[in-house]
Amino acid sequence: MxxxxxxxxxxxxxxxxPLTNEEKNKFEKQLxxxxxxxxxxxxxxxxxxxxxxQVTGLENVTREDIATKSLTQEQALSNTKSKQNNLFKxxxxxxxD
Amino acid sequence: MTNLTITKxxxxxxxxxxxSVELTKTFLERIKKVEPKINAFVTVTExxxxxxxxxxxxxxxxxxxxxxxxxxxxxxxNFSTKGVRTTASSxxxxxxxxxxxxxxxxxxxxxxxxxxxxxxMDAWAHGSSTETSDYxxxxxxWNTDYLPGGSSGGAAASVAAGEVIAAIGSETAGSIRQPAxxxxxxxxxxxxxxxxxxxxxAMGSSLDSPGPITKSVEDAALxxxxxxxxxxLDATTxxxxxxxxxxxxxxxxxxxxxxxxxxYFEGVDTEVKQKVEDAIKxxxxxxxxxxxxxxxxxxxxxxxxxxxxxxxxxxxxARFDGIRYGSDRSFFAEEAKRRIMLGTYVLxxxxxxxxxxxxxxxxxxxxxxFKKAFEDVDVVIAPTNPKTALKAGSxxxxxxxxxxxxxxxxxPSSLAGLSGINxxxxxxxxxxxxxxxxxxxxxxxxxxxxxxxxxxxxxxxNLKEPNL
Numbered sequence: 155m156x157x158x159x160x161x162x163x164x165x166x167x168x169x170x171x172p173l174t175n176e177e178k179n180k181f182e183k184q185l186x187x188x189x190x191x192x193x194x195x196x197x198x199x200x201x202x203x204x205x206x207x208q209v210t211g212l213e214n215v216t217r218e219d220i221a222t223k224s225l226t227q228e229q230a231l232s233n234t235k236s237k238q239n240n241l242f243k244x245x246x247x248x249x250x251d
Numbered sequence: 252m253t254n255l256t257i258t259k260x261x262x263x264x265x266x267x268x269x270x271s272v273e274l275t276k277t278f279l280e281r282i283k284k285v286e287p288k289i290n291a292f293v294t295v296t297e298x299x300x301x302x303x304x305x306x307x308x309x310x311x312x313x314x315x316x317x318x319x320x321x322x323x324x325x326x327x328x329n330f331s332t333k334g335v336r337t338t339a340s341s342x343x344x345x346x347x348x349x350x351x352x353x354x355x356x357x358x359x360x361x362x363x364x365x366x367x368x369x370x371x372m373d374a375w376a377h378g379s380s381t382e383t384s385d386y387x388x389x390x391x392x393w394n395t396d397y398l399p400g401g402s403s404g405g406a407a408a409s410v411a412a413g414e415v416i417a418a419i420g421s422e423t424a425g426s427i428r429q430p431a432x433x434x435x436x437x438x439x440x441x442x443x444x445x446x447x448x449x450x451x452x453a454m455g456s457s458l459d460s461p462g463p464i465t466k467s468v469e470d471a472a473l474x475x476x477x478x479x480x481x482x483x484l485d486a487t488t489x490x491x492x493x494x495x496x497x498x499x500x501x502x503x504x505x506x507x508x509x510x511x512x513x514x515y516f517e518g519v520d521t522e523v524k525q526k527v528e529d530a531i532k533x534x535x536x537x538x539x540x541x542x543x544x545x546x547x548x549x550x551x552x553x554x555x556x557x558x559x560x561x562x563x564x565x566x567x568x569a570r571f572d573g574i575r576y577g578s579d580r581s582f583f584a585e586e587a588k589r590r591i592m593l594g595t596y597v598l599x600x601x602x603x604x605x606x607x608x609x610x611x612x613x614x615x616x617x618x619x620x621f622k623k624a625f626e627d628v629d630v631v632i633a634p635t636n637p638k639t640a641l642k643a644g645s646x647x648x649x650x651x652x653x654x655x656x657x658x659x660x661x662x663p664s665s666l667a668g669l670s671g672i673n674x675x676x677x678x679x680x681x682x683x684x685x686x687x688x689x690x691x692x693x694x695x696x697x698x699x700x701x702x703x704x705x706x707x708x709x710x711x712x713n714l715k716e717p718n719l
Contacts, residue, residue, distance in 0.1 A: 160596060169565060169595040170572070171588060172581050181592050188593055191652065192554040195609050198616070205611030206618060208457050208487065209668030209693070210444045215486040229350035233576030244574055 160185050253281045253413030254716055257322055257470040260416055264311065264321050271311070271321025275304035275365050278323045282367065282414045285719045290389045291399075291409040293328045294336050295368040303365040310363065318477055320363030325415040327406050328369040329376055330461070331450040332356055335366070339452045340384040341374040343571055343582040353450025354482045355419065355461050362477040367415050371405030375568065375587050376421065376454045378402055379429055379657040380641070383586040388643060391434060392717040393683055397640040400430030400657075406464050407434035412719060417474055418464040423455045424556055424665035425658030427462050428673040432635035432686025435675045437703070437713065438464045439471040440661075442693045443668035444489040446475075447482035455563040458665055467713055468674065468704040472496040475696060494697055500704045505538030507702065510628035512546040515660055519637040526677035526685040527634045533709050534632075534702065542628050547620040551613060552662040553655045558597050558610035559666070565594025618667045621692070630702055631690040633660050635673045639683035664690045672699045675712040684712075 162182045166173045173181070227240055236243045252274070255263070263269045279297055286292060300323065307321035326332065329339040331349035333356075338344040352360070359366075373383040381389040381404035389405045391397040392412040399408040403420030407430035410418050420427045422440040431438025439462045446461045453459060463474035479493045509531065516524055535541060568591055573579030583591070597606035624631060636657065641647055650656065664671050670693065673686040691699040707713055 162592065165592055165596050165599065168599060169591050170569070170580060171583070171591055171595075173588065177585070177588065181589060184589060185593055185596065188557065188652065189596075192558055192597075192606060192610075194551060195554050195558075195613055198551060198613055200609065200612035200616070203612040203615050205608055206615040207611055209618065210487050210489060212444075212487065212489070217483050225350055230575075232350050233347055234574065236574060242574055 160189070252277050254466070255416055256467045257319070257416050257465065257473055258467065260322055271304040271307040271365060272301065274321065275300050275323050275367070278367060278415060285412050285414060288390060288395055288719060289392055289408050289412045289414070290387050291370055291405040291412060291414055292325070292368045293338055293340060293371050293386050293405070296335055296366050299335065300365050300367050307363050307365060315363070317361070317363035318473060319359065321365060322363070322416055323365045323367045324359065325367050325370045325406060325409045325418045326356065326359075327372055327403050327418070327420045329372060329421060329452040330356055330419065331452070332366070332369065335369065337369065337452070338386070339375050340372045340386055341582070341584065341587065342385045342578065344577045347577050351450065354447035354484055355478055356450065358477055359419070370403070370409050370418060373402040373404070373586070374584055375452070375564070376402035376423060376426055377564070377586045377590055379425060379653065381405060382643070383584065385584055391640050391683070392719060393435060393640070394681070396642055397683060398433065398643050400433035400640065402426040403464060404430045407431050407436055407438065410434070410436045410464050410466060411717060413716065417466070417470055419461065419474070420464050421451055421459055421461045422665065423458045423560060425661040427464060428635050428661050428671055428686070428688055429658055431464050431673040433640040433684065435678075435684025435686070435712070435715065436464055436466060437468055437471050437675070438462070438673040439475060439696070440665070440671045441475060441479065441696060442670045444487050445670070445694065445696070446478045447485040447488050449482055449484035453567040455560040456567060457563060458560065468672070468700060468707050469497070469500065471672065472500055472700045489694070491694060496697060496700055499697055500700050502701050503538065504534065504702060504705050507534070507539040507630070508628040509534060509539050509541050510544040510624055510631040511541055512544050512631065512633070514546060514548050515633035519634050520639065522679045523634050523637065523639065523685050527632070527687045530676040530687050530706060531632055533706055537705055537709070544624050544628060544631070546624060546631070547617050547663065549659050549663050552617060552666055553652075553659055555610045555613045555617065555666060556662045557593075557655055558606050559614065561590045561594035562598050562607055563594070565591045565598065614666050617663055621664070621667045621669060625692040629698055630695070633688050633690070635661060635686040635688040639679045639681070639685055661688060669693055670695045670699055672703050674703045674706060676710075677712055
């Protein structure tokens, strides 16, 4: 089996996950081991097999489009550390300038 | 009194031999006594419990006969409980007070439960030992040097230690059956979609199945009856009608066909193997027929499960950014980070087909393999775990794949969304419990409960209590 070098810095950026240098080194090694393990699946022929993403067999589950009782604004905000004018306060995502 | 089953406690409540307040106080005292040794709980809800119990007594006096009226239960700390701290055993959610109840909790409240507290688990349900909990490891009541299993380790320990009558846990692959096995109690993993996931802090959304951990098979049936059913808040719940789980529980099992696959006994400890084989002989004596079958090797399930679960973990945990609730992502401990990293990697551009899609395809093979098996047999029986409980801090428990290796025998049925129940079948020479897994097809709960009950009636393993 060929070794795959995992770019932990790139992956941690994708995952929005701050890592210490120590963690980066540790995970690089451990993830590599796990990848070698899961490569066992290459032994199995799946050329004519369809993937299963869920086991229920249910499709297009819908409900009547009726508004139901939901959380109040106060309840929804009850656990946040960052609010302003009864809204969640987040960092700027789109800068108009 | 702390060894009462739900069935017996309900009898006493109905006959006015005892009130729910008395019952609740007995369990709260027991918690105070043994909790320093067991650490099964993250939060004990004494005030709420006494309030629930008073309400239950009032309701009973007014003629109510709700199925769990006045029964003290624990709930795993990944179920949202309105007004009661819910941490999933992670510091990210240390101060999180949910503003709503999980559907399962709503149903239990309607059924009249008394909530004694929220039980400890592996953080985010990531593990098979409770060692990844940010609130300390729980102990195995049969020997406190040993692990209780996980992730519902606190739940199983709370039942085995007599701190509650029954517990609600959740299983992604093994998290109910494995700790039930190591703690010597009954643990039922319902079919995926039989019990709502709404309000449960998600781990693997295509796998998570809430279910009961109890002292008897009948109790498991009783609790499942309350939990099961379609929920508009969880589109994956099945619209199939919920059968009466107690109705056929005592049916004779003559002509029942039990499938045994040798692969599931390979690498299993001699003592565990022996006890499970003895248990199968008991079922044979009751008229069941054994059929040798050949299931897809469980070793591939570890790889499939690792890929699917970690992908779903990385996606589900992406929401924890500390904006709406909880703390920011720097609060994740090592195991969650490791899983998020692998999940993100296998889902990332260039690797999706090679790993994630490949795993979904092998998952189809596992599903079809079980479907074929259940054309010939009614249930499949195997050891729940290859070993009895491991010692806390052992090298084996430190392996980054430990959780997966510990759950090798329950992962295939979880990937296929099947029903399964762990029942105690004896003890090792060291005095640690051994469990057997009875696996049924999708929506096979009635059958597995029936088989489990017939076995339990012949033996007394479930009546044994640890010395605490």
